[in-house]
Amino acid sequence: xxxxSKIPSGPLKDKWTKAxxxxxxxxxxxxxxxHIIVVGSGxxxxxxxxSFGEQGYNVSCFCxxxxxRRAHSIAAQGGINSSKNYQNDGDSVKRLFYDTLKGGDYRxxxxxxxxxxEVSGGxxxxxxxxxxxxxxxxxxxxxxxxxxxxQVSRTFYARGxxxxxxxxxxxxxxxxxxxxGQVKMYNRHEMVDLVLVDGHAKGIVARNMVxxxxxxxxxxxxxxxxxxxxxxxxxxxxxxxxxVTAAYRxxxxxxxxxxxxxxxxxxxCIPVHGDQQSKLTLMSESLRNxxxxxxxxxxxxxxxxxxxxxxxARDYYLERKYPSFGNLAPRDISSRxxxxxxxxxxxxxxxxxxxxxxxxxxxxxxxxxxGKIALLAxxxxxxxxxxxxxxxxxxxxxxxxYGNLFDMYACITGENPYKTxxxxxPAVHYTMGGLWxxxxxxxxxxxxxxxxxxxxxxxxxxxxxxxxxxxxxxDGYFVLPYTVPNYLAQQKxxxxxxxxxLDKANGPFDKVxxxxxxxxxxxxxxxxxxxxxxxxxxxxxxxxxxxxxxxTKEGLTYAIGEIxxxxxxxxxxxxxxxxxxxLNQELERAGRVADFLxxxxxxxxxxxxxxxxCGGHFRSEHQVLEGAEKGEALRDxxxxxxxxVWEYAGFDNAPVRHVEPLPYEETVRSMRSYK
Amino acid sequence: xxxxxxxxxxxxxxxxxxxxxxxxxxxxxxxxxxxSFLEMMDILNEQIVAQGGxxxxxxxxxxxGICGMCSMTINGMPHGPVPGVTTxxxxxxxxxxxxxxxxxxxxxxxxxxxxxxxVDRAAFDSIIQAGxxxxxxxxxxxxxxxxxxxxxxADRAMDAAECIGCGACVAACKNSSAMLFVGAKVxxxxxxxxxxxEKDRRTLAMVKAMDESKFGACTNYGECQAACxxxxxxxxxxQMNRDYAVAKVKDxxxxxxxxxAGGD
Numbered sequence: 001x002x003x004x005s006k007i008p009s010g011p012l013k014d015k016w017t018k019a020x021x022x023x024x025x026x027x028x029x030x031x032x033x034x035h036i037i038v039v040g041s042g043x044x045x046x047x048x049x050x051s052f053g054e055q056g057y058n059v060s061c062f063c064x065x066x067x068x069r070r071a072h073s074i075a076a077q078g079g080i081n082s083s084k085n086y087q088n089d090g091d092s093v094k095r096l097f098y099d100t101l102k103g104g105d106y107r108x109x110x111x112x113x114x115x116x117x118e119v120s121g122g123x124x125x126x127x128x129x130x131x132x133x134x135x136x137x138x139x140x141x142x143x144x145x146x147x148x149x150x151q152v153s154r155t156f157y158a159r160g161x162x163x164x165x166x167x168x169x170x171x172x173x174x175x176x177x178x179x180x181g182q183v184k185m186y187n188r189h190e191m192v193d194l195v196l197v198d199g200h201a202k203g204i205v206a207r208n209m210v211x212x213x214x215x216x217x218x219x220x221x222x223x224x225x226x227x228x229x230x231x232x233x234x235x236x237x238x239x240x241x242x243x244v245t246a247a248y249r250x251x252x253x254x255x256x257x258x259x260x261x262x263x264x265x266x267x268x269c270i271p272v273h274g275d276q277q278s279k280l281t282l283m284s285e286s287l288r289n290x291x292x293x294x295x296x297x298x299x300x301x302x303x304x305x306x307x308x309x310x311x312x313a314r315d316y317y318l319e320r321k322y323p324s325f326g327n328l329a330p331r332d333i334s335s336r337x338x339x340x341x342x343x344x345x346x347x348x349x350x351x352x353x354x355x356x357x358x359x360x361x362x363x364x365x366x367x368x369x370x371g372k373i374a375l376l377a378x379x380x381x382x383x384x385x386x387x388x389x390x391x392x393x394x395x396x397x398x399x400x401x402y403g404n405l406f407d408m409y410a411c412i413t414g415e416n417p418y419k420t421x422x423x424x425x426p427a428v429h430y431t432m433g434g435l436w437x438x439x440x441x442x443x444x445x446x447x448x449x450x451x452x453x454x455x456x457x458x459x460x461x462x463x464x465x466x467x468x469x470x471x472x473x474x475d476g477y478f479v480l481p482y483t484v485p486n487y488l489a490q491q492k493x494x495x496x497x498x499x500x501x502l503d504k505a506n507g508p509f510d511k512v513x514x515x516x517x518x519x520x521x522x523x524x525x526x527x528x529x530x531x532x533x534x535x536x537x538x539x540x541x542x543x544x545x546x547x548x549x550x551x552t553k554e555g556l557t558y559a560i561g562e563i564x565x566x567x568x569x570x571x572x573x574x575x576x577x578x579x580x581x582x583l584n585q586e587l588e589r590a591g592r593v594a595d596f597l598x599x600x601x602x603x604x605x606x607x608x609x610x611x612x613x614c615g616g617h618f619r620s621e622h623q624v625l626e627g628a629e630k631g632e633a634l635r636d637x638x639x640x641x642x643x644x645v646w647e648y649a650g651f652d653n654a655p656v657r658h659v660e661p662l663p664y665e666e667t668v669r670s671m672r673s674y675k
Numbered sequence: 676x677x678x679x680x681x682x683x684x685x686x687x688x689x690x691x692x693x694x695x696x697x698x699x700x701x702x703x704x705x706x707x708x709x710x711s712f713l714e715m716m717d718i719l720n721e722q723i724v725a726q727g728g729x730x731x732x733x734x735x736x737x738x739x740g741i742c743g744m745c746s747m748t749i750n751g752m753p754h755g756p757v758p759g760v761t762t763x764x765x766x767x768x769x770x771x772x773x774x775x776x777x778x779x780x781x782x783x784x785x786x787x788x789x790x791x792x793x794v795d796r797a798a799f800d801s802i803i804q805a806g807x808x809x810x811x812x813x814x815x816x817x818x819x820x821x822x823x824x825x826x827x828x829a830d831r832a833m834d835a836a837e838c839i840g841c842g843a844c845v846a847a848c849k850n851s852s853a854m855l856f857v858g859a860k861v862x863x864x865x866x867x868x869x870x871x872x873e874k875d876r877r878t879l880a881m882v883k884a885m886d887e888s889k890f891g892a893c894t895n896y897g898e899c900q901a902a903c904x905x906x907x908x909x910x911x912x913x914q915m916n917r918d919y920a921v922a923k924v925k926d927x928x929x930x931x932x933x934x935x936a937g938g939d
Contacts, residue, residue, distance in 0.1 A: 051813040066734065067800050069840055070742040086820060122816070129816035131809045131864050133833040140823025158833060164741055165836060172808035179804035187797070210789055239736040273709035278717055279738045408740075411760060414709070414768050477813045531724050533717070577724050582691075583732055583790045586724065 001256055001647045003660045006438040007111045012666050013093075016115045019439065023482050024489035031056035033493035036484065037204055037219040039191045039246055041068030043163075043469060044452030045225030046170035047476025048484075053177030055481060057488075060217060061174065062186045062206055064241055064588075069171040072227060072239040073472060076163025077284045078147060079155035080127075080469040082120040087144050091152040093117045098667070100467060103149040103330070104432070104460020105615035105635060106669045107259070109643070109662060111439060112457040119478040120470055124156055126477055130169040134158050148285055148330055149464040160284060160404050166469055170476070186217075190588065191246040192519075194222065194253045194448065195512045197505055198497040201250075201448035205509075205516050209588065212581035214516050216509040218502045220491055221447040221484060224250060225476070228431035228453040230263065232596045232603065233548070234540020236428035237269060237282045243592040244599050247435050247454050255443045256436035256645040256658065258456035260599070261607035264463055264616045265549050266429035267334035270412055271349055271358040280427040281412055283361075283405055285465050288327045290366035290398065291422065293318050293334070295346040295359050302348055302356055306421050317341055321631075322675055330672075332462050332616050332633075335426035339549045342425070349423045362421035367394035426549060430468060432459040432616065433606075436645045436660070440483035441475060447491075449484055451475035456643065461615025520580045523590045528573030532590040535570050539563065539593070539600055547604050552620045556608040560601055567597040602655060606644055609657060612636035628675055637669060681706045681767055684775040685719060687731050690788050698777075708768040712755065713738060713745060715767055716778075733792040740764040740904065743839030746846070747792055748779040753843035753902045761841060761904045781846035785853070785888050796842050798888035799856060806880035807860045809870050822868045835863035837905045844899035844907075850891030855899040857885050858911035865918050875922035882919055 008015040008022070026034065034057050038049040041063040049061040063071060083096040097117035101108055124142070128134065134156050135143040144153040158165040177183040186206065193205040195216065203218040229244035230236035251257045268283045294316045296302055301309050317337055319326045329337070338359045341347065349358035371394025380389035395418045399406065409417050434456040441449050441457070452472040459467065491497070496505050546552075546559035570593070578584040613622040613633035622634045641664075647656040682704045690696045703722065706715050713735050720730035736744040745762040749755035755765045770776065778792065786794040836859070844855040861878055864870035870877070893912060900909050 047813070054812045065736055065742070065744060066796055067840065069800075070736055070744050072737060072742070075737045075739055075741050084819070122814075124819045125816040126811070126813060128819040128822075129809065129811040129869055131832070131867050131870050133829050133836050133863065133867070134819075135833075136824055136826050136829040138826050140825055140829075141820050158836075161741065161837065164839075165833075168836065172803065173811075173813070175800065175803045176808040176810060178800075185800075187800075237739075239742060240738055241736045274707050276707050276710045276714045276718060278711070278714045281739050408764075411764055412711075412766065414766065481813065531721055533721060575724065577727065578729055583793065585732055586730060 001444055001645065001656075001658050003256065003436065003444060003645055003658060004438060005109065005660060006440060007109070008439065012111065012114045015111050016118055020482055023486035026485045026489050028056055030493065032058060034058065034488050035060070035219040035494070036221055036223060037062070037217060038223045038225060039204065040071065040225035040227060040452070040454070041171075041174065042071035042073035042225060042227060042452060043167055043170055043472030044476040045071070045223075046167065046174040047473050048223055048225060048451060048480045049183050050170060050173035050177050051477055051481040052484065053174070053180070053182030055485070056182070059177070059183040060186060060219065061183055062189045062191055062204070064188065064190045064209065066187050068174055068185060068187070069168060071167060072242055073167045073469070074164045075237075075239065076469055077160045077282065078286060079145060079157035079162045079466040080123065080166060080473070081147070081154050081464070081466045082124045082156060082470065083117055083154060084121050084124060085154075086142060087153045089152045091154050095152065096120060096154065099150045100458070100464060101460070101667060102670075102672065103464035104462050105633075105672060106460065106637070106641070106664070106667075107262070107614050107643070107662065108460030109457050110664055110667060115479070116458050116471060116474050119474045122478055123470060123473045127166055127169050127473070130172060132158065132165045132169040134165075145286070147465040148328065155466045163469060166473065170473070191226070192249065192516050192591065193512050194250045195509050196253055196445065197502075197508045200446045200497050202496060202502060203509060205513050207516070210583050212579070212584060214513055214520070216513050218509065220488055220493060221449065223449040223451065223480060223484065224435065224454050225452045226454045228434070229599060230428045230431050232539070232600050233428045233543045234536050235272065235277060235280050235544070237266065237280050240279055243595070245592050245595045247450070248595040248599050250435060250443070250445070250448060252648045253445070254648070255445050255448060256647055257433070257602065258436035258643045258645045258660070259433035259461075259606065260603045260646065261547070261610060261617050262432035262461050262615065263428060264331060264430040264432060265335040265426045267331055267338060267426045268361065268424045269427035269429075270409065271423050271425040272352055274352055281408070282427070282429065283409060283422065283424060285331070287361060287402060287405060288334075290401070291327065291361040291363050292316055292365055293327050293338070293359055293361055295341045295348060297346075299345045302346060306348070306360055306362070315341070315346070324675060330462070331465070332618070336549055336618060338426055358423035358425045360421035361424045363398055363417065364421070367391065367398055367418070370394045370397035428548075430463055432456065432461060432463055436643065440486065441479055442483065442487065447487060449480060451480055461617055517580070519591070520587060523574065523576045523587060523594070524578070524580060526571065526574050526576065528575045530569075530573050531575055532586060532593045535566065535574060536589070536593045536596065538566055539597055542566070543600050543603070547600070547607055550618050550620050551607050553608060556604045560604045560608070563597065563601045563604065567601075570594065570597055602646055605655065606646065610640060610644065612640045614640070629671070635671070679708045681708060681770060681772045683715075683770065683773070686775060686777045687791070688779045689731070689791055690780075691790055706767055708766070710767045711738065711763055712747070712749070712765040712767065713763050731792060732790040735763055738763040741839060743841035746781050746794060746841060746843070748781060748846060750777050753781065753846040754904055758901070759904060759906060761839070781842055783842070783845045783851035785851060785890050786842060786845065794842075796840075798890070799840050799842065799853070801888060802853065802857055802881055802884045803860065805884035806873070806877040807864070809864060810873060824868060828866055832863045832867050835859040835907065835911050838907050839905055841904065843902040843904060845890065847898040847902035848891065849896065849898070850894060852893045852899070853885050853888075853890035854893040854912045854915070855903065855907055855909070857881050858915040859907050861915040861918060862911040865914070874918065875925055878915065878918045878922045879926060
């Protein structure tokens with residue numbers, strides 16, 4: 001496998017300008033002769049498809065939902081970073097670049113991250129012009145808020161629904177192009193394979209999820225914007241339909257998969273209620289601005305009502321361990337601390353499968369604090385004691401800040417978080433790994449581009465809050481519209497690299513289509529006893545236990561064996577009802593679970609070989625053993641300052657690991673410390 | 676968290692092309708009160724599959740009330756009996772042990788049923804494609820802070836923009852009117868300075884597309900507002916009606932006016 005990152009020469013700040021000038025262009029009159037396939041309609045996919053359409057290319061866009069507006073980008077709550085420096089608080093392209101790189105524990109590609117910071121300003125301009133109703137100040141200018149991992153206020157937001165508003169902006173742009181006939185939208189179509197012709201990506205095979213028909217689609221290049229693979233854990237904050245299939249099947253056709261073990265576990269999610277759970281719900285990180293995290297000091301206190309546990313019997317463990325950052329310690333660190341407390345038997349909430357997995361996020365102190373301030377300013381009502389007034393005013397102040405999140409929590413748990421502390425526990429949220437791409441976001445397969453969460457390049461081993469939306473839109477609006485035409489300019493429109501008309505090159509397309517049909521036939525033919533969902537749950541349990549927040553050599557080795565067994569069992573005993581040529585949600589699930597069963601093993605292998613701790617990847621063997629930083633992640637820059645890129649070697653063969661070194665030309669790496 | 680479990684009877688609408696449509700009764704037991712309605716549907720489906728039957732097809736994706744994919748009429752009400760939530764955020768503690776629950780798809784002519792509880796909402800997309808956008812090319816935007824927008828206007832645009840496009844408003848309306856959906860998008864874009872240049876064209880085009888998709892007229896029942904999981908209010912319909920009237924009048928005079936000679 002050839003891994004050429006194609007990073008332009010010269011200083012960081014000039015690289016993108018240089019690249020843009022050197023890229024080849026396609027004459028406007030010739031653009032309509034080229035056809036681009038975009039898979040996925042989230043921020044990256046919709047933005048890219050709309051931009052290609054505006055440029056004059058013919059675009060086909062595919063999504064598995066019933067409308068491009070439903071992609072899971074829509075669920076992002078907090079906001080989007082941009083180095084606008086509207087707050088005059090010292091922000092700059094370089095600072096956003098540096099924060100993102102450090103937040104990723106120095107495992108991202110320096111040049112890509114710099115470009116991300118560089119184009120971040122244009123994203124906000126573009127979204128505002130589309131009518132995205134960002135929050136504003138009374139003077140009419142844009143408002144910002146703060147987020148983890150930064151000392152400046154650079155996050156733009158639209159209430160608690162920033163992702164929704166940005167996606168609807170991109171959706172309006174792609175809708176305009178659909179109306180103009182530039183983009184053809186294929187809703188309820190799932191990409192099930194990639195087609196290579198003469199070594200180049202020249203089309204896909206997709207299943208129409210309504211009729212069940214499997215069809216081939218040809219194009220001059222293919223762009224995957226298919227999101228992350230968090231659902232390999234079964235339970236995650238991802239939508240239930242999110243899957244790794246498009247990316248993994250491209251991987252099986254030769255695309256390198258980089259750093260699959262990098263997953264982000266978000267510390268503040270609503271705990272699992274039991275076996276019937278289908279997904280986990282995030283409570284925004286912003287809650288930790290005012291909530292205090294604690295568990296009882298004594299195990300005996302765990303089943304008791306939180307109000308009955310006196311102050312001195314509580315362990316505010318984040319404040320104890322990280323006095324300077326306290327409850328606002330970064331995501332990976334807060335998550336691990338919650339796990340430690342629960343593993344120690346001090347978790348709270350109802351027992352699920354014999355364990356209490358939850359910690360309190362308590363707003364009582366904040367309610368008192370805000371209540372006292374408000375009492376001074378506004379006074380109390382007739383017949384009210386001071387205590388009652390403080391409680392009333394304090395709860396109102398909290399409601400103003402976090403009302404929608406408190407409502408959501410109450411809706412899901414049936415508890416009132418104003419009166420009793422929230423219970424939270426970490427959950428899988430985002431995946432930093434993805435298909436390997438070069439500086440042009442092109443994979444090692446020519447003509448196959450990968451953007452958004454589906455690629456690996458910008459977040460290293462840990463992603464900072466409000467950076468996923470930034471990356472999706474940066475890739476879609478400002479990177480791909482330069483790099484994809486550069487590839488197209490070197491191809492003859494509508495021809496294979498060998499010079500044959502694409503429409504006549506039936507061989508490779510028919511072959512892949514037949515393979516897909518055979519796969520579906522095989523899945524339906526097993527007629528075993530266990531449902532695809534059951535296999536998915538069992539895989540998820542293994543992944544969470546052994547490839548989750550803390551990983552060990554022993555655990556990972558064990559998990560690899562168990563996953564292999566589970567996979568063998570799947571192909572003997574899976575029960576898929578229905579037929580191939582109809583709307584069949586069980587067949588859809590079975591195909592996705594089959595890929596997760598292979599991909600999970602790849603993740604464990606990647607985690608096993610990476611003998612260091614970095615960002616979201618924590619190997620228990622590699623932590624600081626003594627001193628002030630005891631228990632913290634121990635990176636090994638000498639051995640692991642690289643991206644691990646995996647090459648598929650066949651169903652029964654171990655994948656091959658390649659390496660892309662990550663040289664840092666202008667940045668000095670340091671240890672992340674939040675003590 | 677209560678930890679209690681429910682036993683329920685479900686009357687589920689089954690519809691497959693080429694077969695007779697019918698309600699089918701199923702018993703589900705041991706449903707946790709903490710489960711969501713869709714998790715209860717997952718249990719039902721696992722049970723049907725175990726017995727060798729065809730599971731009930733239904734749409735869902737994010738399961739946190741924002742993507743707008745889930746669409747069930749529960750006991751006659753789109754998204755069920757609890758106001759302000761989508762089906763995926765409806766939890767089983769809102770039901771009683773032993774209850775019979777009737778589950779149907781959205782019932783509206785412009786949303787044909789594809790299978791069981793899955794409906795086709797492509798008509799919503801076609802309305803947006805007709806004019807639910809601001810025509811701005813990537814790269815041609817001006818600086819985001821050049822247009823100051825008063826906070827109350829930005830907030831009101833955001834109120835309208837919260838629509839998730841689920842279609843509950845249409846399903847709840849006896850006329851199958853899409854006025855709440857269209858009104859929300861028209862109001863969001865028309866009230867922002869960026870959206871003003873295309874205001875008239877947008878309003879006329881979206882209303883035309885809405886009519887072409889066979890959505891009914893609004894007769895002010897207000898069921899749409901009651902069913903909306905995101906609290907979109909009727910005054911956005913009023914705003915659209917005003918904008919439509921103005922656009923229509925302008926369009927009338929424009930079409931009778933003399934065309935200017937070319938060359939300017």
